[in-house]
Amino acid sequence: MDELDAPLSSRLGARTAALLAEELGLATVRDLLWHLPRRYVERGQVTPVGDLEAGEQVTVVARVQEVAAPRPMRARAGALLQVTLTDGRTPIGLTFFARHVNQFAHHRRELVPGRTVVVSGKVERFRHSLQLARPDYQALPDGVDDAGVVVDRPVPLYAATGKAASWKVEKAVRAVLDPLDERADGIPDVLPAELVARHGLLGPLAALRAVHAPDTREHLAAGQQRLRYEEAFVLQTALAQRRHEAAAERAVARPGRAGGVLDAFDERLPYPLTAAQARVGEEVAADLARDHPMQRLLQGDVGAGKTLVALRAMLRVVDSGGQAALLAPTEVLAAQHLRSLTAALGDLARGGLLGGDERGTRVVLLTGSLGAAARREALLAAASGEAGIVVGTHALLQEHVQFADLGLVVVDEQHRFGVEQRDALRRRGGRTAHLLVMTATPIPRTVAMTVFGDLETSVLDELPPGRAPVTTTVVPLQRTSWVDRVWERVAEEAARGRQTYVVCPRIGEEPTDGPDAAASAPASVPAAADLEPGADALWDEEPPEEEPPAGGAQRPAAAVLDVVRTVREHPATSGLRTEVLHGRLPAAEKEDVMRRFAAGEVDVVVATTVVEVGVDVPTASVMVVVDADRFGISQLHQLRGRIGRGGLPGTCLLLTGVEEGSAAGKRLKALAATTDGFALAQVDLEQRREGDVLGAAQSGRRTSLQLLSVLRDADVIAEARRDATELVTRDPALTGHRALAAAVAERVSGDTELFLGRGGPPGRRAPPARPGRGPSRC
Structure with a gap:
């Protein structure tokens, strides 16, 4: 058996192994050794206690300020010992319980005033003061270790739980790591020797010793450098293999033709393309003209004209004799795309029909709520090739939807679809279609994917003329006069x-x-009723950062059916024409509401996030988001992009009950400070980390990256990408690098395998974290 695959029960005591498996999901030697410290402290360093929030499971470093005399409890049998820690500014209490007052001797020996301790527990408020419930602690030595050496080395702090404290994890790591180091043969090196020498890296065992038990900060940095590069190299090797495989795939070249529908469309454009649209259009055209599949990500801020670029690409494919599918996440957005495309094309969208231009094509809509007759007509138009452009929702992904010659798949808001879903559509009919995925404000996973080089990237970094400025203001719900002013x-x-x-x-x-129910459901993901028939209920959307008030449950998130009553009854807005819009409404009713809203027959639409993307009403000038803290940055930026589209200045009002200094409060403040979507993506990435770059996880709470940071380590990633590309070019199957091949195979599994397009069961999901078992904040 490979030493790394040995069960922990064979290397540790049965009780310790069971604890690590139950609390942290660590089952093998490999699992434990790559359960790396979250951070490090040195003697004299403390954690700012004032930053802690009630309800958190934390590991903190503080000094003992006071130890009260043990005393019997008044209300019941037993005794308690109260200890006060401090970071120098803010106190926090520990309370220990025992049957008799003479059973606290150990605590009184260890918790000496002035001594630094590492303590874990759940933060609670008691009589307006912070305390750690059910605390577990480790006192740091007073300057000398057992061997008489001065203790100035960094102390590792691990992701832990209440039962599996950081120092217990550290003890288990040392019990496994030290014997391995003595033999020095337990861990094969996944990196080629030439790369280790070229970059001056430590060996794998030396690197693990340096991160788990560093002697100095320099020793720690050398270990982290090795492991960061190794992590980047394994990921980049997987991506390089995918690029190599994709290059071997064949697609039908779609170069377009002169005098076709694209030329006719360009002649009718009432305004010139921006320089960015022209540049990106040339990049896309060059990809389409090749005989291997395009895989391109089109990034652009809200209103940058991504849809126009995508439409011109679709028309180029139609001119080449093929078809294009535009995949949208909701029926509202799909219907909006249909209206936008047909309005832009005019009679070019009625090719083959009475009154249509002979150079044109047909544009049809396919969604789950279409009536039987309309659905049959759309399916027939797609299967016969009569429809050059098919706009649809998840309904396009169903097996019975066929195309005569699908040449291009355009995915709008690509983070709303699983990779296996879009790839199933691309490979419909036995040939691989070209792929263009679009996103406005990149969410962290998208940023990470582009840095890691999975997709070729085009950026629309220029807004078309005519976009009016939008002013954003955060409105505290506690200030009723401000809220009244919103409705006025x-x-x-x-x-x-x-x-x-x-x-x-x-x-x-x-x-x-x-x-x-309301507090437990992810608020930034639409309710189940908002999903299309057959939709993937676990969209790749960013989860909200829920921040319950201290000592109490979080109030339910604001609901459309409640807020619409507020609007209709408020003195300022009671006379306005107000309607609701959400995914539970019949499709015809949703379409009617949006049609009347666009026509100026409705003053206010109270809606869910079905209006997040694509809905274009030039006379809409105000966006009010109730409980804005329940949404992520990218979603709020998308919502804000629905106004100011017709030359009218826009006003975005973010109503929230969170404190300004909280994480959500800082997120809203950042949004109010800029309208630059790429700057906001950077803020989002800094706040939430990269998410699972090669898997289904979206938030940094379940990140696949141990040491790598997309922001900090861009140079390391780029270097690893060059090295991996060079290696895979020479040895695509890694036949000469068995350890590396094993590391890639282990890394590329489950959701990662789906991401890389290597099969696996459709719809497979990583298991959710169990409530109450998440790792502590260190």
Whole structure:
């Protein structure tokens, strides 16, 4: 058996092994050795206690300030010992319980005033003061270790739980690592020797010793350098193999033709392309003209003209005799795309029909809620090739949907679809279609994917003329006069003939509504009723950062069905024409509401995030987001992009009940400070880390990256990419690098395998973290 695959029960005591498996999911030697420290402290360093929040499971470093005399409890049998720690500014209490007052001798020996301790526990508030419930601690030595050496080395702090404290993890790591180091033969090197020498890296065992038991900060840095490069290199090798395989795939070249529908469309454009649109259009055209599949990510800020670039690419494919599919995440957005495309094309969208241009094509819509007759007509148009452009939702992914010659798949808001879903559509009919995925503000996983080089990237970094400025203001719900002013502003805009969106996190009156339902559901993901038939209910959307108030449960998120009553009853807005829009409504009703809103027949639409992307109403000038803290940065930026589209200045009002200094409060403040989507993506990435770059996880809470940071380590990643590309070019199957091949195979599994397009069961998901078992904040 490979030493790394040995079960921990064979190397540790049965109780310790069971604890690590139950609490942290660590089952093998490999699992434990790559459970790397979260951070390090040195003697004299402390954790700012004032930053802690009630409800968190934390590991902190503080000094003992005071140890009270043990005393009997008043209300029941037993005794307690109260200890006060401090970071020099803010105190935090520890309380220990025992049967008798003479059973605290160990605590009183270890918890000496002035001594630094590492302590784990759950933060609670008791009588307006912070305390750690059920604390577990380790006192740091007073300057000398058992061998008489001065203790100035960094102390590792691990992701841990209440039962598996950081120092218990450290003890287990040393018990496994030290014997390996003595033999020096337990861990094969996945890196080629030439790369280790070229970059001056430590060997694998030396690197693990340096990160788990560093002697100095320099020793630690050398170990981290090795492991960061190794992590980047394994990931980049996997991606290089995918690029190599993709280069061997064949697709039909779609170079277009002169005098076709694209030329006719360009002649009718009422405005010139921006320089960015022209540049990106040439990049896409060059990819389409090749005989291997395009895989390109089109990034652009809200309103940068991504849809126009995508439409021109689709028309080029139609001119080449093929078809294009535009995949949208919701029926509202799909219908909006249909309206936008047909309006832009005019009679070019009615090719083969009475009154249509002979150079044109047909554009059809396919969604899950179409009637039987309309659905049959759309399916026939796609299968016969009569429809050159098919716009649809997840309904396009169903097996019975066939195309005559699918040449291009355009995915709007690509993070809303699983990779296996879009690839299934690309390979429909036995040939691989070209792929263009679009996103506005990149969410962290998208940023990470582009840095790691999975997709070729095009960026629209220029806004078309005519976009009006949008002012964003954070409105505290506690200030009722400010909230009243919000509704007065909505009424003032209506008096000028302008419209308002009011967006809420949920619909309301859900079948699963209950005391805890609203707070427990991910608020930035639409309710189940908002999903299309057959939709993947686990969208790759960023989870909200829920911040319950200290000592109490979080109140339910604002609901459309409640807020619409507020709008209709408020003195300022009671006379306005107000409608609701959400995914639970019949498709015809949703379409009717948006049609009347766009026509100026509705003043206010109270909606869920079905209006997040694509909905284009030039006279909409106000966006009110209720409980804005329940949404992520990219989603809020998308919502804000729905206004200011017709030359009218826009106002975005973010209503929130969170404190300004909280994580969500800082997120909203950042949004109010800039309208630059790429800057906001950077803020989002800094706050939430990269997410699972090669898997389904979206947030940094379940990141696949141990040491790598996309922001900090871009140079390391680029270097590893060059090295991996060079190696895979010479040895695509890694036949001469068995250890590396094993590391890639182990890394590319489960959701990662799906991401890399190497099969696996569709719809497979990583198991959710069990409530209450998440790692502590260190």
